[in-house]
Amino acid sequence: MSSTRDIDSLIEMMAKLPGLGPRSARRAVLHLIRKRELKLMPLADLMQNVAATARECTRCGNVGSAEVCDICLAPKRANGMLCVVEDVADLWAMERAGVFKGRYHVLGGNLSALDQVGPEQLRIPHLIARIAEEQITEVILALGTTVDGQTTAHYIADQIENTVRLTSLAQGVPIGGELDYLDEGTITAALNARKEL
Amino acid sequence: MSSTRDIDSLIEMMAKLPGLGPRSARRAVLHLIRKRELKLMPLADLMQNVAATARECTRCGNVGSAEVCDICLAPKRANGMLCVVEDVADLWAMERAGVFKGRYHVLGGNLSALDQVGPEQLRIPHLIARIAEEQITEVILALGTTVDGQTTAHYIADQIENTVRLTSLAQGVPIGGELDYLDEGTITAALNARKEL
Ligand SMILES: [Zn+2]
Ligand SMILES: [Zn+2]
Numbered sequence: 001m002s003s004t005r006d007i008d009s010l011i012e013m014m015a016k017l018p019g020l021g022p023r024s025a026r027r028a029v030l031h032l033i034r035k036r037e038l039k040l041m042p043l044a045d046l047m048q049n050v051a052a053t054a055r056e057c058t059r060c061g062n063v064g065s066a067e068v069c070d071i072c073l074a075p076k077r078a079n080g081m082l083c084v085v086e087d088v089a090d091l092w093a094m095e096r097a098g099v100f101k102g103r104y105h106v107l108g109g110n111l112s113a114l115d116q117v118g119p120e121q122l123r124i125p126h127l128i129a130r131i132a133e134e135q136i137t138e139v140i141l142a143l144g145t146t147v148d149g150q151t152t153a154h155y156i157a158d159q160i161e162n163t164v165r166l167t168s169l170a171q172g173v174p175i176g177g178e179l180d181y182l183d184e185g186t187i188t189a190a191l192n193a194r195k196e197l
Numbered sequence: 198m199s200s201t202r203d204i205d206s207l208i209e210m211m212a213k214l215p216g217l218g219p220r221s222a223r224r225a226v227l228h229l230i231r232k233r234e235l236k237l238m239p240l241a242d243l244m245q246n247v248a249a250t251a252r253e254c255t256r257c258g259n260v261g262s263a264e265v266c267d268i269c270l271a272p273k274r275a276n277g278m279l280c281v282v283e284d285v286a287d288l289w290a291m292e293r294a295g296v297f298k299g300r301y302h303v304l305g306g307n308l309s310a311l312d313q314v315g316p317e318q319l320r321i322p323h324l325i326a327r328i329a330e331e332q333i334t335e336v337i338l339a340l341g342t343t344v345d346g347q348t349t350a351h352y353i354a355d356q357i358e359n360t361v362r363l364t365s366l367a368q369g370v371p372i373g374g375e376l377d378y379l380d381e382g383t384i385t386a387a388l389n390a391r392k393e394l
Contacts (some may be wrong), residue, residue: 064201
């Protein structure tokens with residue numbers, strides 16, 4: 001490679017990001033260098049800011065720049081509903097649909113015997129605590145329809161049944177699909193047609 | 198979106214990079230935030246460094262961190278051969294093949310009547326100057342086989358014929374293809390089988 005070591009390293013790091021590869025990383029870096037002042041500098045500054053401030057919300061697991069995230073802080077969203085998702089990408093997908101007005105609880109994964117992920121590795125004990133603390137009346141399980149997602153949903157249902165109304169996203173979630181891939185309309189339909197567990 | 202404004206802006210900027218889109222940008226940014234110390238911080242630092250130092254080589258148009266790039270500075274590469282490419286991605290593709298030992302001249306595009314790109318918009322006058330200054334004996338035109346690439350090759354050939362040996366990459370370059378897509382083996386074969394114009 002003829003480029004200097006920093007440019008090479010930058011391409012190498014970009015190439016390892018999910019969704020990129022060596023070729024798209026090279027094109028992205030060249031594009032950024034060509035538009036150094038307009039694109040590369042602002043992007044570098046933004047990354048520094050996010051690297052300095054990004055953190056997990058201690059309450060729900062969303063990412064933001066404060067100890068408690070904007071959604072958890074908004075009084076309007078304390079409507080007694082809690083939507084349980086696997087990860088932050090799923091929370092973002094729900095927010096893009098714009099139809100859910102309550103709060104979230106990000107598990108940080110699914111239960112998995114194979115990967116040795118038990119309830120303690122996820123935010124499940126914390127979920128149970130929140131239900132009491134925040135006067136939750138309905139928990140919506142918005143988990144994937146994969147085997148691990150369904151195992152996780154059943155485990156949570158066993159823990160909290162009879163304490164709250166317990167629902168799951170119903171219509172529209174394709175078998176084996178992941179929430180983050182769904183369009184807004186499908187998510188809206190699934191939420192509106194949610195059913196009792 | 199529930200994330201803070203900086204995270205949103207970062208996703209938006211990443212989504213505009215060639216080869217990415219909103220979904221892959223979201224996944225990349227979440228991945229980076231999850232590995233804040235291991236990935237996001239080093240990547241942000243690297244971008245700052247490249248943003249501060251990256252520049253075009255004044256001699257050949259390659260990108261690097263000095264006024265004249267490593268290839269132009271290497272005495273070994275002053276072998277009288279000059280390889281003319283459309284852009285830096287093509288230069289990198291040639292270097293990955295590792296078979297060319299001379300120097301490069303990056304045009305910065307192709308002649309195009311449609312886009313009103315004339316010889317003065319490219320590094321063509323500078324190419325003609327370099328041939329005399331650097332005692333060039335052979336110019337290899339490694340331009341794409343698109344209409345604009347071939348127009349550019351013919352224009353350059355008209356300008357410099359009878360002053361140097363003039364060749365072009367021959368075997369292996371697919372019609373309508375771009376150099377940057379080719380594997381190392383194809384580039385090596387094309388260079389070895391180069392033919393007189
Ligand atoms: Zn939160
Ligand atoms: Zn150079």
